[in-house]
Amino acid sequence: MSEELLINATTPEVRVAIIEQGVVQEIFIERSTRRGLVGNIYNGKVCRVLPGMQASFVDIGLDRAAFLHISDINPSNVGASNDQIQGLVKDDDVVIVQVVKDPLGTKGARLTTNISISSRYLVFMPGMHGSSGVSQKIESEQERLRLRNVLTNFVVSTGSRGGFIARTAAEAVNEELLRGDMNFLIRLWANILDSSQNQDIKLLHEDLPLPLRALRDLVGPETERIRIDSSLHFDKARSFIDTFIPELAPRLEHYVGERPLFDLYHVEDEIAKALQRKVQLKSGGYLIVDQTEAMTTIDVNTGAFVGHRNLEETTFKTNLEAAQAICRQLRLRNLGGIIIIDFIDMVDLEHKNQVIKVLEKCLSLDHAQTQVSKVSAMGLVEMTRKRTRESLEHVLCEPCSCCLGRGFVKTPETTCYEIFREIQQEASQFDVESLLVLASPEVIERLVDEESSHLAELEEAIGKPIRLQAEALYTQEQFDVVLI
Ligand SMILES: [Zn+2]
Incomplete structure (x- = not known):
């Protein structure tokens, strides 16, 4: 399969795109302010042991303490052997840990x-004690x-105490390398062990x-080709390649084209599309992708109405x-964890099997483990995809400040009635001259139009004038009732 790697770099952000055919x-994105931590090795200090969860919290110098479960503790690395967490680590122990x-x-x-x-061809595991392994892909x-x-x-x-694993890239590589x-x-x-000696919490x-x-x-x-659009990063890449991967040198290219690098192959458009819920299919159908805290759900829909005759075939x-399309979206959006797919109902058992087969075949091309x-009785396909990095959406977006990520906002009507209740309550509690309502233009619009008679009734009931003021910066849910 022909592949190309595009590296688009500005000082605060680097983006890498893998192009196939x-x-x-x-897409991989790294920002200088928020580099991923996976693979980092720390001197960490145990700050809390939780026997109930068989886990401990470890301070590695981040805002939030990190989590170390008993299943991730190699007894020989902590100098103790025990089947209980409290027998392996205790408060204030300093341990060498790696972020997974x-x-x-x-x-x-x-x-x-x-x-x-890791190096180019190998992975070194200091705790593996002399054993070695080879990637299953060879x-x-x-x-x-x-x-x-x-x-x-x-x-x-x-006489090395650790063990090595040959990565896929090691295939056919000579012994000297x-x-x-x-x-x-x-x-x-050895350098890492050296700097861990003084027991400080540190990277x-x-x-x-x-x-x-x-x-x-x-x-x-x-x-076939690696294109980098920044001369700074191109120089760094070239010296890295010269030192460690010289055979790549002929494939490295400093991209100086007129068009932005990520306009090639429509990468920029694809990133924008990968942030949307809806994915259009060529056949007229579409996917709806919803990412929640617990899982991702993908709903498959047919497009326009199709006649009964060809329903099963369509x-x-x-x-x-x-x-x-789902396999591609999982990679592009970097969705991980539990994924539930709701394919359109089919009658033919053979058709059902073929769809699952195609799904599994496409998933086998994914770098991530899936x-x-x-397949449940309702026809839902349940799958997992190993997650180590945050999804594209989490890297690039934050919950909407209007709806706080719910995807819905209260209607102006709902806000109007909340305002009425608030006015009633305030007016009964405090003795005031008049009241001022601040709300979004949509809500004020409704108060003076559809709700004008209700507003007039309320004014009469409390015996105080109510003034209205539109605040362009308020969201549809926001309002203030001010006593004057
Ligand atoms: Zn919203």
């Missing part, structure tokens, strides 16, 4: 003591055996910034197209 598939999940919403970061650090038995031997020989000959990577990782780990190791991480992790043999075609767990 001329279509954008994935960024803080999301109100949840703190999630940590592990199973440290791993299929050839012979190649797997060769890699395992290279890794094991190195570990045995150097692999040994170079292993030496690099061992030196890096010990930070993963590479996004553009370099993209070069290390997202570029493969199928990547539905089947729409569902097939939807299955592909699993279709079940």
Whole structure:
């Protein structure tokens, strides 16, 4: 598959787009003010042990304490062996921890003591004690055996205490390069241990910034071109490539074209579309994507009315197209966690099976781990997608300040009646000359029009004049009743 990597950089923000067959598939965004923390290694101090949850909170110097569950504690890393959290860590213990999940919403970061650090071809796990592994994506038995031997020989000959895993990129890479990577990782780990000695809460190791991480992790043999539109980042990328991945040099390009880089392949448009609820399908159908705190739901709909005769066939075609579109949207929007898909009802069992098959086939191209767990009696497809970064929507947006993220605002009518109740209450409690109502123009409009007779009745009942004033900056739900 032909792939291209676009890197668009300004000082505060870097964006990376993966293009496959001329279509954008994935977007990564990193802002200098809010770099992701996944992969960072810290000296952390245990600040609370929760035996009930078999977990502990660990201060790693962030606003919110991070979360360390017993299942993420490698007993040999904390120098204790116990099946209870209180037997493994206690308050004020200093532990070396790594972030596996960024803080999301109100949840703190999630940590592990199973440290791993990556290079281009390998992952080093200091706690793995001499064992080594090979990525499942490398299929050839012979190649797997060769890699395992290279890794094991190195570990045995150097007496290294950790273990290595060969990443997919290690396939067919010669022993010399692999040994170079292993030496690099061992030196890096020794440095980390060194700086952890003084027991302060601090950052010990930070993963590479996004553009370099993209070069290390997202570029493969199928990547034909890497285009960067900033000369600063291009220079950094070139020196990184010269040092670590020289074979990529011919594919790196400083983009100086007239058109903005993200206008190519309509990346900018696709980002805008990926923030909308509705996804139009070519067949006329559409998807509605809703992201909530607990899960994402995707509803598949047919477009215009279709006659009874072809209903099953049209539905089947729409569902097939939807299955592909959904996989693309999951990657593009970087949706993770539980995902519920409501395909359009089909009668034919064979059709149902084929839709699931297409869904699973497209999901297999996703870099993130996915699993279709079940199809419910109601025809809902339940699946999960592993989440490590925040979704595109969470990176770029915040809840709407008008409706506070509900997606609905109270009607002017509702606000009018709230105002009436407030006036009644205020007037009965306090002795005042008159009352002034401040509200949005829509609400004031309604008060002087549809509600004018009710307003007049109220004025008469309380025996005080009520003045109205439109405030352009008020939302439709906002109002103030002022006593004068
Ligand atoms: Zn809103």
